Amino acid sequence: xxxxxxxxxxxxxxxxxxxxxxxxxxxxxxxxxxxxxxxxxxxxxxxxxxxxxxxxxxxxxxxxxxxxxxxxxxxxxxxxxxxxxxxxxxxxxxxxxxxxxxxxxxxxxxxxxxxxxxxxxxxxxxxxxxxxxxxxxxxxxxxxxxxxxxxxxxxxxxxxxxxxxxxxxxxxxxxxxxxxxxxxxxxxxxxxxxxxxxxxxxxxxxxxxxxxxxxxxxxxxxxxxxxxxxxxxxxxxxxxxxxxxxxxxxxxxxxxxxxxxxxxxxxxxxxxxxxxxxxxxxxxxxxxxxxxxxxxxxxxxxxxxxxxxxxxxxxxxxxxxxxxxxxxxxxxxxxxxxxxxxxxxxxxxxxxxxxxxxxxxxxxxxxxxxxxxxxxxxxxxxxxxxxxxxxxxxxxxxxxxxxxxxxxxxxxxxxxxxxxxxxxxxxxxxxxxxxxxxxxxxxxxxxxxxxxxxxxxxxxxxxxxxx
Amino acid sequence: xxxxxxxxxxxxxxxxxxxxxxxxxxxxxxxxxxxxxxxxxxxxxxxxxxxxxxxxxxxxxxxxxxxxxxxxxxxxxxxxxxxxxxxxxxxxxxxxxxxxxxxxxxxxxxxxxxxxxxxxxxxxxxxxxxxxxxxxxxxxxxxxxxxxxxxxxxxxxxxxxxxxxxxxxxxxxxxxxxxxxxxxxxxxxxxxxxxxxxxxxxxxxxxxxxxxx
Numbered sequence: 001x002x003x004x005x006x007x008x009x010x011x012x013x014x015x016x017x018x019x020x021x022x023x024x025x026x027x028x029x030x031x032x033x034x035x036x037x038x039x040x041x042x043x044x045x046x047x048x049x050x051x052x053x054x055x056x057x058x059x060x061x062x063x064x065x066x067x068x069x070x071x072x073x074x075x076x077x078x079x080x081x082x083x084x085x086x087x088x089x090x091x092x093x094x095x096x097x098x099x100x101x102x103x104x105x106x107x108x109x110x111x112x113x114x115x116x117x118x119x120x121x122x123x124x125x126x127x128x129x130x131x132x133x134x135x136x137x138x139x140x141x142x143x144x145x146x147x148x149x150x151x152x153x154x155x156x157x158x159x160x161x162x163x164x165x166x167x168x169x170x171x172x173x174x175x176x177x178x179x180x181x182x183x184x185x186x187x188x189x190x191x192x193x194x195x196x197x198x199x200x201x202x203x204x205x206x207x208x209x210x211x212x213x214x215x216x217x218x219x220x221x222x223x224x225x226x227x228x229x230x231x232x233x234x235x236x237x238x239x240x241x242x243x244x245x246x247x248x249x250x251x252x253x254x255x256x257x258x259x260x261x262x263x264x265x266x267x268x269x270x271x272x273x274x275x276x277x278x279x280x281x282x283x284x285x286x287x288x289x290x291x292x293x294x295x296x297x298x299x300x301x302x303x304x305x306x307x308x309x310x311x312x313x314x315x316x317x318x319x320x321x322x323x324x325x326x327x328x329x330x331x332x333x334x335x336x337x338x339x340x341x342x343x344x345x346x347x348x349x350x351x352x353x354x355x356x357x358x359x360x361x362x363x364x365x366x367x368x369x370x371x372x373x374x375x376x377x378x379x380x381x382x383x384x385x386x387x388x389x390x391x392x393x394x395x396x397x398x399x400x401x402x403x404x405x406x407x408x409x410x411x412x413x414x415x416x417x418x419x420x421x422x423x424x425x426x427x428x429x430x431x432x433x434x435x436x437x438x439x440x441x442x443x444x445x446x447x448x449x450x451x452x453x454x455x456x457x458x459x460x461x462x463x464x465x466x467x
Numbered sequence: 468x469x470x471x472x473x474x475x476x477x478x479x480x481x482x483x484x485x486x487x488x489x490x491x492x493x494x495x496x497x498x499x500x501x502x503x504x505x506x507x508x509x510x511x512x513x514x515x516x517x518x519x520x521x522x523x524x525x526x527x528x529x530x531x532x533x534x535x536x537x538x539x540x541x542x543x544x545x546x547x548x549x550x551x552x553x554x555x556x557x558x559x560x561x562x563x564x565x566x567x568x569x570x571x572x573x574x575x576x577x578x579x580x581x582x583x584x585x586x587x588x589x590x591x592x593x594x595x596x597x598x599x600x601x602x603x604x605x606x607x608x609x610x611x612x613x614x615x616x617x618x619x620x621x622x623x624x625x626x627x628x629x630x631x632x633x634x635x636x637x638x639x640x641x642x643x644x645x646x647x648x649x650x651x652x653x654x655x656x657x658x659x660x661x662x663x664x665x666x667x668x669x670x671x672x673x674x675x676x677x678x679x680x
Contacts, residue, residue, distance in 0.1 A: 017650060079499075130548050148580035319485065412548075
């Protein structure tokens with residue numbers, strides 16, 4: 001058999017049927033469902049009299065709309081409340097497992113999947129959410145879909161797909177102190193652009209990727225979509241297997257051993273080729289900060305805000321000018337001169353226990369700068385619980401950070417956690433689009449370490465030399 | 468789903484690159500549990516000026532583009548969030564076709580699920596149309612899915628590529644789920660084989676030991 005990439009192996013093992021023109025009916029092993037992109041899918045099932053083909057292959061959780069404050073109080077926004085109630089009703093009607101808002105296991109859909117052992121190597125996973133790429137960290141083919149396809153997967157456990165192209169992103173070397181997976185992925189997007197990965201599935205390879213923890217790999221794969229790639233993946237290894245072992249929904253006993261044997265075969269063959277390869281040295285990656293209104297508008301903390309006058313391409317120049325105007329930034333100022341008034345540590349990109357441990361230890365014994373509002377939103381109820389057992393909440397609170405309940409929160413500001421017009425936020429989330437965190441709000445994407453340092457100093461600082 | 472065969476329609480110009488789905492429809496409009504009535508949220512933030520009043524320079528607020536059925540825009544349209552509310556809002560506003568030099572994958576796919584034809588043309592073709600559209604009141608284009616062409620008022624014809632399966636589904640307005648269910652036997656055969664190869668993928672998450680319930 002011809003040499004295959006990791007992607008090829010997963011794709012081929014999920015082909016139900018393929019037409020001569022390449023149109024493929026692809027089997028979907030598992031689906032995650034949340035309250036925002038599912039009501040119309042369930043409504044479609046009801047209207048057509050269809051039932052889910054495998055309700056036991058689906059897991060549902062409310063995350064986008066949930067308040068991150070006291071859960072015993074009713075949700076103030078009636079529309080949010082209605083959407084969450086609708087998810088509960090649909091899960092009941094269609095016999096789908098739901099972690100409701102008061103369940104300790106509730107959290108951001110892309111945090112709870114891996115946490116529960118729902119996310120497994122070699123699987124196909126979808127969700128009506130573009131950050132489904134997160135699950136690729138386990139060597140799964142995981143991608144976001146629209147609501148019509150959510151309904152399609154519920155009804156058939158399949159999707160009609162065309163085989164995407166493959167891109168290898170190889171990062172060799174060792175990251176600088178305090179540089180993280182977030183800095184790697186922001187640097188990659190800065191290099192390939194927000195459409196650079198369109199039509200591709202990325203496989204991340206190289207010694208710097210192998211050295212990442214599962215949390216780091218999730219951060220990395222999470223933002224594949226910000227580079228235009230629907231999916232990103234890392235081949236499973238012993239780090240992956242150790243993470244999965246013993247999780248509630250992971251296979252047990254003999255089944256686990258059988259699965260592990262299969263997972264160890266899931267890697268790109270030595271002679272396999274990709275349609276495209278991008279390489280970077282880990283040593284060349286500085287802590288990243290976005291300055292514009294898409295995740296490709298990003299630079300190192302030791303750089304300056306770009307000057308549109310030096311950009312030759314007209315489209316690029318116009319887009320940069322427009323972005324700087326929205327962001328309220330002057331060209332050529334050092335990134336370290338940018339002052340912030342809000343800090344958000346959370347989201348499906350950076351809200352796992354490792355992120356919180358690092359952030360809490362950096363905040364330990366320090367104080368959030370005067371005039372800065374800083375909030376920490378754990379990725380799930382279980383992450384929150386573990387952080388509290390480790391005393392991280394105390395470190396955050398003593399330093400002046402707000403400690404909140406789990407959810408998507410200010411990443412997309414569908415709940416009450418919203419930036420006001422003109423507010424400027426250092427955010428560990430994944431999108432700095434205009435208005436993403438609130439109309440007129442200004443978002444700078446950073447790692448958790450960079451976010452803590454910005455909270456303490458009131459402006460961005462180079463974490464590598466920060467005392 | 469409504470079929471798309473051919474149409475001639477008024478063109479609305481959105482001369483920007485990288486328009487993300489957060490701009491097409493901001494988050495506050497995602498709280499609906501319906502597919503309809505999303506027109507109100509379409510480009511909501513861009514329709515307004517800083518003081519909250521309507522921005523008279525934005526195309527949706529301009530009388531000459533009322534009734535437009537074709538949206539003309541630039542690179543990487545629809546990037547970001549997978550929200551299908553974006554094509555729903557465009558459809559609710561009356562758009563049946565979006566022409567751009569490139570699209571983000573998920574948005575492109577979502578269009579086909581809703582009877583909207585996304586057309587990819589070369590950047591220079593889009594640029595020429597954009598300039599003509601901005602300069603010519605009542606600028607209309609003819610889009611022919613069968614022949615895969617876009618024709619300008621001057622008779623200049625551009626060809627576009629489209630996946631044959633998607634074209635057929637859109638052209639005939641087929642129910643995608645119904646089509647897949649015609650292959651029910653193949654799905655069952657696959658599941659039976661796969662259950663032997665990888666049995667750990669078939670534990671029922673609802674009743675798994677130590678699992679959800």
